[in-house]
Amino acid sequence: MTKDELRVLLEDVRHGRLEVDAALDRLKTLPYEDLGFAKVDHHRALRKGFPEVVFCQGKTTDQVVEIVQRLCGNNRTVLATRAAREVYEAVRAVFSDAVYSELARTIVVYRGERPQPKGNVLVMSAGTADLPVAEEAVVTAEVMGNHVRRCYDVGVAGIHRLLDKLDLIQWAHVIIVVAGMEGALASVVAGLAEQPVIAVPTSVGYGANFHGLAALLTMLNSCASGIGVVNIDNGFGAAALASAITRMIVGPE
Amino acid sequence: MTKDELRVLLEDVRHGRLEVDAALDRLKTLPYEDLGFAKVDHHRALRKGFPEVVFCQGKTTDQVVEIVQRLCGNNRTVLATRAAREVYEAVRAVFSDAVYSELARTIVVYRGERPQPKGNVLVMSAGTADLPVAEEAVVTAEVMGNHVRRCYDVGVAGIHRLLDKLDLIQWAHVIIVVAGMEGALASVVAGLAEQPVIAVPTSVGYGANFHGLAALLTMLNSCASGIGVVNIDNGFGAAALASAITRMIVGPE
Amino acid sequence: MTKDELRVLLEDVRHGRLEVDAALDRLKTLPYEDLGFAKVDHHRALRKGFPEVVFCQGKTTDQVVEIVQRLCGNNRTVLATRAAREVYEAVRAVFSDAVYSELARTIVVYRGERPQPKGNVLVMSAGTADLPVAEEAVVTAEVMGNHVRRCYDVGVAGIHRLLDKLDLIQWAHVIIVVAGMEGALASVVAGLAEQPVIAVPTSVGYGANFHGLAALLTMLNSCASGIGVVNIDNGFGAAALASAITRMIVGPE
Amino acid sequence: MTKDELRVLLEDVRHGRLEVDAALDRLKTLPYEDLGFAKVDHHRALRKGFPEVVFCQGKTTDQVVEIVQRLCGNNRTVLATRAAREVYEAVRAVFSDAVYSELARTIVVYRGERPQPKGNVLVMSAGTADLPVAEEAVVTAEVMGNHVRRCYDVGVAGIHRLLDKLDLIQWAHVIIVVAGMEGALASVVAGLAEQPVIAVPTSVGYGANFHGLAALLTMLNSCASGIGVVNIDNGFGAAALASAITRMIVGPE
Amino acid sequence: MTKDELRVLLEDVRHGRLEVDAALDRLKTLPYEDLGFAKVDHHRALRKGFPEVVFCQGKTTDQVVEIVQRLCGNNRTVLATRAAREVYEAVRAVFSDAVYSELARTIVVYRGERPQPKGNVLVMSAGTADLPVAEEAVVTAEVMGNHVRRCYDVGVAGIHRLLDKLDLIQWAHVIIVVAGMEGALASVVAGLAEQPVIAVPTSVGYGANFHGLAALLTMLNSCASGIGVVNIDNGFGAAALASAITRMIVGPE
Amino acid sequence: MTKDELRVLLEDVRHGRLEVDAALDRLKTLPYEDLGFAKVDHHRALRKGFPEVVFCQGKTTDQVVEIVQRLCGNNRTVLATRAAREVYEAVRAVFSDAVYSELARTIVVYRGERPQPKGNVLVMSAGTADLPVAEEAVVTAEVMGNHVRRCYDVGVAGIHRLLDKLDLIQWAHVIIVVAGMEGALASVVAGLAEQPVIAVPTSVGYGANFHGLAALLTMLNSCASGIGVVNIDNGFGAAALASAITRMIVGPE
Amino acid sequence: MTKDELRVLLEDVRHGRLEVDAALDRLKTLPYEDLGFAKVDHHRALRKGFPEVVFCQGKTTDQVVEIVQRLCGNNRTVLATRAAREVYEAVRAVFSDAVYSELARTIVVYRGERPQPKGNVLVMSAGTADLPVAEEAVVTAEVMGNHVRRCYDVGVAGIHRLLDKLDLIQWAHVIIVVAGMEGALASVVAGLAEQPVIAVPTSVGYGANFHGLAALLTMLNSCASGIGVVNIDNGFGAAALASAITRMIVGPE
Amino acid sequence: MTKDELRVLLEDVRHGRLEVDAALDRLKTLPYEDLGFAKVDHHRALRKGFPEVVFCQGKTTDQVVEIVQRLCGNNRTVLATRAAREVYEAVRAVFSDAVYSELARTIVVYRGERPQPKGNVLVMSAGTADLPVAEEAVVTAEVMGNHVRRCYDVGVAGIHRLLDKLDLIQWAHVIIVVAGMEGALASVVAGLAEQPVIAVPTSVGYGANFHGLAALLTMLNSCASGIGVVNIDNGFGAAALASAITRMIVGPE
Secondary structure, three states: OOHHHHHHHHHHHHOOOOOHHHHHHHHHOHHHHHOOOOHHHHHHHHOOOOOEEEEOOOOOHHHHHHHHHHHHOOOOOEEEEOOOHHHHHHHHHHOOOOEEEOOOOEEEEOOOOOOOOOEEEEEEEOOHHHHHHHHHHHHHHHHOOEEEEEEOOOOHHHHHHHHOOHHHHHHOOEEEEEEOOOOOHHHHHHHHOOOOEEEEEOOOOOHHHOOOHHHHHHHHOOOOOOEEEOOOOOHHHHHHHHHHHHHHHHOOO | OOHHHHHHHHHHHHOOOOOHHHHHHHHHOHHHHOOOOOHHHHHHHHOOOOOEEEEOOOOOHHHHHHHHHHHHOOOOOEEEEOOOHHHHHHHHHHOOOOEEEOOOOEEEEOOOOOOOOOEEEEEEEOOHHHHHHHHHHHHHHHHOOEEEEEEOOOOHHHHHHHHOOHHHHHHOOEEEEEEOOOOOHHHHHHHHOOOOEEEEEOOOOOHHHOOOHHHHHHHHOOOOOOEEEOOOOOHHHHHHHHHHHHHHHHOOO | OOHHHHHHHHHHHHOOOOOHHHHHHHHHOOOOOOOOOOHHHHHHHHOOOOOEEEEOOOOOHHHHHHHHHHHHOOOOOEEEEOOOHHHHHHHHHHOOOOEEEOOOOEEEEOOOOOOOOOEEEEEEEOOHHHHHHHHHHHHHHHHOOEEEEEEOOOOHHHHHHHHOOHHHHHHOOEEEEEEOOOOOHHHHHHHHOOOOEEEEEOOOOOHHHOOOHHHHHHHHOOOOOOEEEOOOOOHHHHHHHHHHHHHHHHOOO | OOHHHHHHHHHHHHOOOOOHHHHHHHHHOHHHHHOOOOHHHHHHHHOOOOOEEEEOOOOOHHHHHHHHHHHHOOOOOEEEEOOOHHHHHHHHHHOOOOEEEOOOOEEEEOOOOOOOOOEEEEEEEOOHHHHHHHHHHHHHHHHOOEEEEEEOOOOHHHHHHHHOOHHHHHHOOEEEEEEOOOOOHHHHHHHHOOOOEEEEEOOOOOHHHOOOHHHHHHHHOOOOOOEEEOOOOOHHHHHHHHHHHHHHHHOOO | OOHHHHHHHHHHHHOOOOOHHHHHHHHHOHHHHHOOOOHHHHHHHHOOOOOEEEEOOOOOHHHHHHHHHHHHOOOOOEEEEOOOHHHHHHHHHHOOOOEEEOOOOEEEEOOOOOOOOOEEEEEEEOOHHHHHHHHHHHHHHHHOOEEEEEEOOOOHHHHHHHHOOHHHHHHOOEEEEEEOOOOOHHHHHHHHOOOOEEEEEOOOOOHHHOOOHHHHHHHHOOOOOOEEEOOOOOHHHHHHHHHHHHHHHHOOO | OOHHHHHHHHHHHHOOOOOHHHHHHHHHOHHHHHOOOOHHHHHHHHOOOOOEEEEOOOOOHHHHHHHHHHHHOOOOOEEEEOOOHHHHHHHHHHOOOOEEEOOOOEEEEOOOOOOOOOEEEEEEEOOHHHHHHHHHHHHHHHHOOEEEEEEOOOOHHHHHHHHOOHHHHHHOOEEEEEEOOOOOHHHHHHHHOOOOEEEEEOOOOOHHHOOOHHHHHHHHOOOOOOEEEOOOOOHHHHHHHHHHHHHHHHOOO | OOHHHHHHHHHHHHOOOOOHHHHHHHHHOOOOHHHHHOHHHHHHHHOOOOOEEEEOOOOOHHHHHHHHHHHHOOOOOEEEEOOOHHHHHHHHHHOOOOEEEOOOOEEEEOOOOOOOOOEEEEEEEOOHHHHHHHHHHHHHHHHOOEEEEEEOOOOHHHHHHHHOOHHHHHHOOEEEEEEOOOOOHHHHHHHHOOOOEEEEEOOOOOHHHOOOHHHHHHHHOOOOOOEEEOOOOOHHHHHHHHHHHHHHHHOOO | OOHHHHHHHHHHHHOOOOOHHHHHHHHHOHHHHHOOOOHHHHHHHHOOOOOEEEEOOOOOHHHHHHHHHHHHOOOOOEEEEOOOHHHHHHHHHHOOOOEEEOOOOEEEEOOOOOOOOOEEEEEEEOOHHHHHHHHHHHHHHHHOOEEEEEEOOOOHHHHHHHHOOHHHHHHOOEEEEEEOOOOOHHHHHHHHOOOOEEEEEOOOOOHHHOOOHHHHHHHHOOOOOOEEEOOOOOHHHHHHHHHHHHHHHHOOO
16 A cells, blocks of 8 residues: 555545545555565465465475365465375375376465466486475476476586586576585586576585585585575475566566 | 587688688687687676676785786776775775775776666665675675665564565565574565565674574575575675676666 | 581580570571472472473383372372373373373373463464474463463564564563574564563474574574573473563462 | 554544644554554653663774764663773763773663662672673663672582572572583572573683583573573673563563 | 513523524514503403403494304403394393393393402483483493492482482592583582592483583583593493593502 | 597598588587597596496485496496495396495496406405495495405504504505594504505494594594595595596506 | 481480580581582692692683682692783782793692692693693693603604503503594503593694594594593693592592 | 514524624514504605605794704705794794795705606696695695696686696696685596596685585585595695605606
């Protein structure tokens, strides 16, 4: 509610066009709903198909099913991450069209109109063991309305394979680099690309990897600029940030 | 060098239009120059005024001056970060038009045509002690061709001050949040905003802050999505990432 | 009391200059037994219904049952925390009126007179996965004689939901904030409230959360004042501290 | 602004008793000022003499002086912590009645009516080197309107000295325990006392103390209940929490 | 082999009482066997019944049985630590007189003459969950020839229970303090006792305990003197050190 | 492709001995294949039998089998590390001549000509629990064409056993020291030997070992020179580095 | 002693059934003052010359001088550790016979009768940079009544130098091993010696030494038994523990 | 002393050609001198010019000078590392031909015959701030008898510059990679090279670099094989390991 709208409301009250109680009702919700706080509900309603997200880890299967049901009731697409197969089975019992990715551990229940893909998101990773995180990013970025391409056969220990993918790099608006072990891939890619690079350290590794700490520190300390880092194994978060960027680039529809 | 250009070259050799040695010379530089590796030189040359950057920490004053001289020789704007006042004095002795920010510890020597500011970058911070990092981000974002606004009087312990700045938040294409202590500001801002948020933890604090580790972990673990994190105190890096994003949004000129 | 003074006292007793009871009174304050060390027994006996506590983790089911039996023999209410369901089954076999909370993992066996609830304790948390810790705090605070209210649907990434709960905040004498992930909720609540805030980091999260370290550091570094922090996942400890405070506020009965 | 006050305002507009613009002005500030967000201004104004606080570390002397001047202009007492002597000299040049504690590194400029001390706060510490932190707590607690007593000659390595102070412990509403090295004092005191204990680890120590980490962990892991922990060396924070508690106990005036 | 023995050997060679080859054989083993390197074999042979030790963790059941068999073949008592019940079953199949402690996870197979207990070792601990470590110390100290007493019902949160045990403390030559959580017991005991105190942090605890790190740091930073610390959960190591001390005190038999 | 070869190619084009398209084809692969990037393929092809390596951890059994099949198709020996028995069973179903080491958790499928062992690699370790890592090094070093000897019965706590092995030490070109617990063996060996020492910390230990961190730090801080350290438990990496060294010593065939 | 028992005792005194002295004897052991709490005063008074200790770090020069004066007033020898030269100068101005060790940073002011040295303490260290810590141990052990020998030219990287010192090792009752860098010396010495070994990690080193953490972890994880560890750089603590041991061995005079 | 020599000695004793006392004297030194322990003295004497090394950090200038004097007295080349300029000045006062490298902080005093350079060592680094460490490696490797080449203008953020240096890489027997920040260069180089790579993390960086920890972890976790890591900033250690390798390759002269 802008200042002008507020003035109109008050004028309406003054001239008897609006009852005090009605005005009260509208003003009561003012502090947050009209000030843009209720971002999720309002803005998202404008962008049809933008998903609601459920992080399944730490929730019981029953809790997840209940939340998914509530959210789908709003005719909104729902994305559930970190979902074990048994969670999917339970969700599918309710929503038979739920889509599961074993690798990404994601469930998607599409509702409403699906958005036209617009932004170009490239998801790169080096090792086979990083794929679950990379695929979580892929599924998320797609559900959020992006064209997504995968580039999974690269790694700094065989840098020539990376150099072969320069066209893919140029295609992207945003590049997500998923890497475990020492996580050096993000630096090398950011040195080759001008686009924003989102680095996702993974917990893949052992010993002095300390469950992803090594890759995390590598990425935070990159001597290449243009890199933003998200939490270890947070493929979803990387794709959400990528989508926040592509939304700006191609406009929010 | 595209495949077609390569074919032309070979045809020229075949028909004697190009000497073997001349062809050799051109092919010798093929592996990296023509494959787009030389990103900096080529692309940057197209965008006049995009700066070269010198990170002064760990370099002697003499080394910095020498590097700045070399870079300015290419008619390129130079940005030096983490520059103590004595470094600035030495640079100014050579480039009398060098601009110094005491707070940001930056030196800028403008050369060539200055770019038209295009992207909108909002730099937010909470505490007075975070200002050096915030200002480093401001100077960098400006030199890289963005409109920059500051929003320095906010903090989660007085959240009403933040709610007053919603218009500023809506203005921005990208928001940089600079925060020390517990670093919670990034989460709150990302909860209010749809734009990409770049979080910069600072080393401001004491005790269990562990020189910025507390704020870093807070930002990496944010329950709000759309946040990319850079290294502790890395105001430059945040602005470089912001510029990589706005460059995509508004086009590279 | 020096050795000489003690001798004089005994001589006085011997010669009838001092009554046995008077001597007893003076000796009663000799260190340890009469100096209040036996706090638990003495003071607690005065406040009927104040619970004895058994921390089950690391104890065998047999050990827990034996300890509960011994404590209940004193006609005292017993609270067992971190109790798995099988521990509860074993306790119920002995005390059929034992009350179990699956979520909080607590067993309560009420004995003696139950105290009149007096202090007002508000338990806030953000995520579904934090509920076990929050509920441990709820059960503990109730057993220790407090009115308890829950406020579980708040989080800094949707700050408007928090602002809706200001009346709850004003009701409380003490506020317990249970938060995992980045743990920023404590700062925001302490910025809104004047009451003491007890912050409980939880181990909910992954990656750079490091099993609750992120939330712990956030809370310790809060820029808001009036926050005391307890151990990660220590819902019991938060409620015990809250009860120590409300006991002072409303008087120890 | 309560719902009733809002209704009155609207009625006034309706009946022409209040101009639209005037109503607009009042409503404009509604979201935060009238919802209790502006806690500091409103509530504090009721309790005369409650201090404003300036954390000097990381601020220049000029910045501190400017902030103190602004705050004192509101006729409010100002407490500056972590203030070096030169900062004090600069403040005294403006406010000749500023009071400095060399040991606590605090400056106090009293303004307005001083509050009647009400709550009883006991500050305990073990070692000479912990005194700066303990004294910061003492000064803060006094300025915030508490009776404060010191108990500095205790330590777990000579536990008999502690047992001699049981009367002091019984006097207190809240006990602040300041301890470096291994920080075990908090556990022992909380085992003896029923009151809330606020534990302040200090960075006093060396080697495997890791700048206060040892004492911090000890306090967080205490097997005694009723302990809330604040940041390392945060004497101010402990006293602020203690004051939040005593304010509840004795009423906010 | 002492210098004198060496001289005798050479004289024997010189006078033909010893063949060169025989001398060679004896000298060949000189560097380590006769220079005291072979400490275990030589010295231990003097003290009948001193045990050989097998650390079972990380070894297969077969490996443990094989090692125990080999060692017992030398008519030496064998102590196996960190032994699961199935390991014991396998050992008992070979040595039917093997003694198992479920709590301490130790197996003892007595061989040869058992030593007369001499040193007095007191093992103290606070919590039920610390008992496995404490009992490992008890069994080890007994097998190594000490009188051992337990004092398991003490803890700093109820310090009066500790003060009741002063006679036990005075009885001991060496005191082993086993403590998890915050580990403060070691400081308190060392403040009361003049004897050497060996502190064993345990991994009992949760959250910011970090698997025993908290107790470890507490013990290393103790403000009481006369404390030596061993590894987390290393009950065996504490008893071995205690035995090294009592061996000096009472003489090696 | 050397400069000379490139000249020949161009001459061939010029004189019509090579078609433009054929030249194009060869040049297309130039940037990485001919510049030595494709190290694995080219160089390894020269040394028959040099293995391809599959790191099984984090890969499904199906993925491992598929990769092994693909690699063996090139008539190359394949070494799979961190392979559970079930992975071996699956591989053996395809390659009946696959060789499994239970202890080392390695699978080897020999193809092509086996290299003549040349370099001498000594693998030393102290404890039984370190054997899996040591054996991984042994198998790897053998497959990579080295003579390997084991020296497993040494440890700094019984240094005389080490001194007995000086001849083995002198035999080696490179020494791999595998050690858990405190990892001191590397320093002692490097103090005795002049050859390069490769130190492999293992995660064997408990408590303040922190999963191999203790041994890792010990090895990195060794006061003996000539030590290179690899990741915790990385027996493969140590042998690969040893092979890189022996390849230089004895020549690459 | 219960209240009833106390009453009986007093009645017995009153009626002459118990002598005053006998009653006194029984009461003497009542907790705290007569139960040995006042350990320092009582026991130490018996052993003339046993020092009082002042830890100077974190204290001002004035504070140190004042404490030393107070302690010397009791005719007790005073040992001040971590004392800078200026502290010594100030102490010497008051006590002209104060003895300073530049290397150990210790001040000793002898008062009363000096004890006859009894226990044999060997202080070993490897590097020149460890000497301040080693000398602090030497001075402390001497002041506490031990014969002390130094063995400073040993290190595991040149193990033959250590083997030359076996006679010194055999002479000692207790061995203090001071080592920085990787700290492996403690393990090697404990492998050679049967006596208790007290290991002192020092902060000597750089990089991954982390200010002594590497040596600390090495020592805690030693595979040799019979080692107790004290805090990093805590030469005093090692000597105090050594003295607690030798006191037991040779009797407390 | 070989077994044969020992036999000769005994025969000499038997036949009276050698006195018992003389034999005793020779045997007394047997344990270490003749067993090859005295590696430094014996072997080094064979290779003229191989340096003695003094690590200056933590030593006083006087101590360094004294040690250098003693070592040079043996006609041996001395290398002093971590030497401040004032240390050099003091050394030069005694040895006027001492050579100082300001950047590497090394002093070399050549004595005896200088070795013929044999091995080829390439020292690579990325940033200007890493040069002190890189140069320490260069000086050390040269003094130890290697040909050394520098390659300082490479970094993964501009990978094309690295690809230009493939000939240098091929020239080397061993490659030392010095890198701070995220330390990714080691992985990239090891991916391109077949030679052993020695990785030296440097403490260059800030924030989440944690004084070199980031680069250290990166290097330890490298997905490229053939990398050995040394301590942070340990340029000397890298060169010593490189020399141990080249000594094997080209033979020890």
